[in-house]
Amino acid sequence: MSQTVTPTPADLNGSKVLPNPGNTPVSTFNVNEFIQETLALTRRLFIQLQRRPSTLIAGIIQPVMWLVLFGALFQNMPQGLFGTSQNYGQFLAAGVIVFTAFSGALNAGLPVMFDREFGFLNRLLVAPLASRFSIVLASAIFIATMSLVQTAVIIAMSAVLGAGLPAPIGLGLVVAIVVVLVLGVTALSLGLAFALPGHIELIAVIFVSSLPLLFASTALAPLSFMPTWLQVVASLNPLSYAIEPIRYIYTHPNWLLGSVVMHTPFGTVTMAIALLILVGFSTAGLLAIRPLLKRSFA
Amino acid sequence: MALAVFIEKLQKRYGSVEAVKDVSLQIEPAQIFGLLGPNGAGKTTVLRCLCTLATPDAGKLAVSGVSVLDNPKLARQKLGYVAQEVALDKVLTGRELLQLQSAIYHLPRGTAQQQIEKAIALLGLQDWADKKTGTYSGGLKKRLDLAAGLLHQPDVLVLDEPTVGLDIESRLIVWDFLRQLQQNGTTVLITSHYLEEVDALADRVAIIDQGTVIASGTPSELKDRVGGDRVTLRIREFTPPSEAENARAMLQALPFVQDVIINSAQGNSLNLVVIPQSEALMTIQQALKQAGLPTFGISQSRPSLDDVYLAATGKTLMDAEIAAASQRDPKAERKQNMR
Numbered sequence: 149m150s151q152t153v154t155p156t157p158a159d160l161n162g163s164k165v166l167p168n169p170g171n172t173p174v175s176t177f178n179v180n181e182f183i184q185e186t187l188a189l190t191r192r193l194f195i196q197l198q199r200r201p202s203t204l205i206a207g208i209i210q211p212v213m214w215l216v217l218f219g220a221l222f223q224n225m226p227q228g229l230f231g232t233s234q235n236y237g238q239f240l241a242a243g244v245i246v247f248t249a250f251s252g253a254l255n256a257g258l259p260v261m262f263d264r265e266f267g268f269l270n271r272l273l274v275a276p277l278a279s280r281f282s283i284v285l286a287s288a289i290f291i292a293t294m295s296l297v298q299t300a301v302i303i304a305m306s307a308v309l310g311a312g313l314p315a316p317i318g319l320g321l322v323v324a325i326v327v328v329l330v331l332g333v334t335a336l337s338l339g340l341a342f343a344l345p346g347h348i349e350l351i352a353v354i355f356v357s358s359l360p361l362l363f364a365s366t367a368l369a370p371l372s373f374m375p376t377w378l379q380v381v382a383s384l385n386p387l388s389y390a391i392e393p394i395r396y397i398y399t400h401p402n403w404l405l406g407s408v409v410m411h412t413p414f415g416t417v418t419m420a421i422a423l424l425i426l427v428g429f430s431t432a433g434l435l436a437i438r439p440l441l442k443r444s445f446a
Numbered sequence: 447m448a449l450a451v452f453i454e455k456l457q458k459r460y461g462s463v464e465a466v467k468d469v470s471l472q473i474e475p476a477q478i479f480g481l482l483g484p485n486g487a488g489k490t491t492v493l494r495c496l497c498t499l500a501t502p503d504a505g506k507l508a509v510s511g512v513s514v515l516d517n518p519k520l521a522r523q524k525l526g527y528v529a530q531e532v533a534l535d536k537v538l539t540g541r542e543l544l545q546l547q548s549a550i551y552h553l554p555r556g557t558a559q560q561q562i563e564k565a566i567a568l569l570g571l572q573d574w575a576d577k578k579t580g581t582y583s584g585g586l587k588k589r590l591d592l593a594a595g596l597l598h599q600p601d602v603l604v605l606d607e608p609t610v611g612l613d614i615e616s617r618l619i620v621w622d623f624l625r626q627l628q629q630n631g632t633t634v635l636i637t638s639h640y641l642e643e644v645d646a647l648a649d650r651v652a653i654i655d656q657g658t659v660i661a662s663g664t665p666s667e668l669k670d671r672v673g674g675d676r677v678t679l680r681i682r683e684f685t686p687p688s689e690a691e692n693a694r695a696m697l698q699a700l701p702f703v704q705d706v707i708i709n710s711a712q713g714n715s716l717n718l719v720v721i722p723q724s725e726a727l728m729t730i731q732q733a734l735k736q737a738g739l740p741t742f743g744i745s746q747s748r749p750s751l752d753d754v755y756l757a758a759t760g761k762t763l764m765d766a767e768i769a770a771a772s773q774r775d776p777k778a779e780r781k782q783n784m785r
Contacts, residue, residue, distance in 0.1 A: 200537060270527075274522055
């Protein structure tokens with residue numbers, strides 16, 4: 149009696165059973181594989197941090213210095229000068245939170261660039277990764293965690309310096325804003341790490357872009373202080389759309405999504421619109437690097 | 447059964463440089479295959495195309511019957527690649543690196559642990575596995591890199607110059623290890639510009655020069671094809687040129703001597719190509735005695751792979767190395783290898 153033999157999954161995996169597997173591209177995305185490789189790559193970054201904690205230590209000292217030293221510069225400013233903020237320290241807190249997260253994310257490309265230069269990236273590229281996006285995601289998870297630790301320290305330090313503490317929902321939104329900003333900037337930085345020829349060029353780009361983005365934002369002074377042209381620039385700067393909502397949360401315990409947080413030369417911006425612009429920026433960042441990643445990862 | 451590696455008419459250029467012009471290779475399973483050639487011959491580029499790190503301009507590549515270009519992910523699964531430059535994360539321990547490696551090849555936890563222990567034992571890394579790779583010597587780094595390359599039990603292990611810069615002990619460990627792998631059915635593709643290495647290890651060899659395969663076969667076949675035995679003769683430790691010239695003319699007249707070359711780099715020693723025969727050395731020595739010349743040293747050997755290279759290209763591998771070294775642009779090459 150003849151019998152139809154159905155190949156078991158084990159048979160299908162054996163290369164001898166498939167007559168010519170080379171002609172049928174298998175492009176099934178395996179979620180478990182993706183999680184496994186992302187976790188492993190993230191673990192590597194955290195082991196590095198654990199054995200070389202200097203980046204985290206410096207990353208905490210720096211914003212604290214901003215708060216203490218830069219905050220002291222304008223400590224004796226007349227009340228009411230900085231909008232509704234009670235003191236410059238409170239005004240500055242939002243700026244330091246955002247700028248710290250931003251600089252951390254901007255540097256995210258550096259380790260990837262060194263991996264490229266030392267050939268470690270090749271080790272990942274010859275492996276059958278479920279998706280090479282896991283390399284990006286691992287960096288983003290790591291940088292976001294670092295930023296949240298820094299944010300927590302800044303918020304605590306600001307509270308000690310008299311800036312007050314937002315309510316839990318407000319804090320939740322601050323965390324969300326930091327994470328969204330970090331995702332977008334990390335993506336751009338990784339994009340640069342794959343587009344630029346070497347770490348010297350990457351450092352140069354980071355160097356020339358970070359300070360102008362700080363000064364041409366509302367981190368250190370409100371829009372109303374600025375000449376019109378700078379107001380225009382600052383209103384185009386995505387950092388402002390992260391700073392102003394956080395600042396508003398600090399000074400208005402009863403904030404609403406409809407509350408007006410910014411008066412730009414183009415019109416008033418509510419909390420909801422500012423958040424939308426921020427999400428839009430990060431999404432654009434993530435989408436912008438996709439063709440770049442595809443090309444580098446051909 | 448499918449060929450372990452199939453490469454047909456591979457071409458790859460970087461800008462104006464034709465790194466690989468025309469390379470075709472067929473490698474049977476469970477063989478050690480040596481790709482021999484001077485630096486800059488295109489060996490690494492062939493491997494980079496095979497391992498999906500570079501996209502070829504033309505040609506076909508397959509690993510165990512899987513097309514590298516159509517199905518890169520499956521091909522990567524079947525390949526293990528150990529690059530020439532060892533790239534380890536110096537902050538991680540050896541074991542942590544192997545754990546990372548097993549995760550990016552998606553080994554299940556239990557299997558990964560077993561494979562890691564096996565690989566550590568196989569390469570004698572027991573004492574070092576839990577130390578940071580930054581503290582490793584060059585030989586240890588290479589051994590760890592090899593361990594990483596075979597964790598997922600690839601069909602084909604691709605090694606780019608696995609023993610360059612290694613101490614003798616590490617080199618012998620690597621050789622033993624490659625032979626063991628082969629016995630377990632793994633196909634090994636190595637590049638080398640060390641003749642002895644390929645001669646000692648490889649079942650089959652392809653000699654590649656300026657992006658083209660100029661000869662291929664078993665080492666023995668290649669040597670037979672060149673034909674003749676080699677006799678190296680030193681009349682004195684440092685023979686005067688005139689004396690060497692006289693001896694050359696005289697030896698050339700012997701019926702079994704095909705060619706005589708004076709090697710000025712070796713104190714004017716004479717390199718003879720002779721038709722293999724048992725009395726060759728005695729006859730040569732007698733001829734010298736009759737001419738009143740002493741014999742400082744004389745030896746006979748089969749042709750080496752260097753002679754094969756010499757016959758095919760008209761230059762020795764050493765000369766090709768030196769010529770290539772002056773033409774290479776290390777900076778541009780580093781850029782090529784960056785992804």
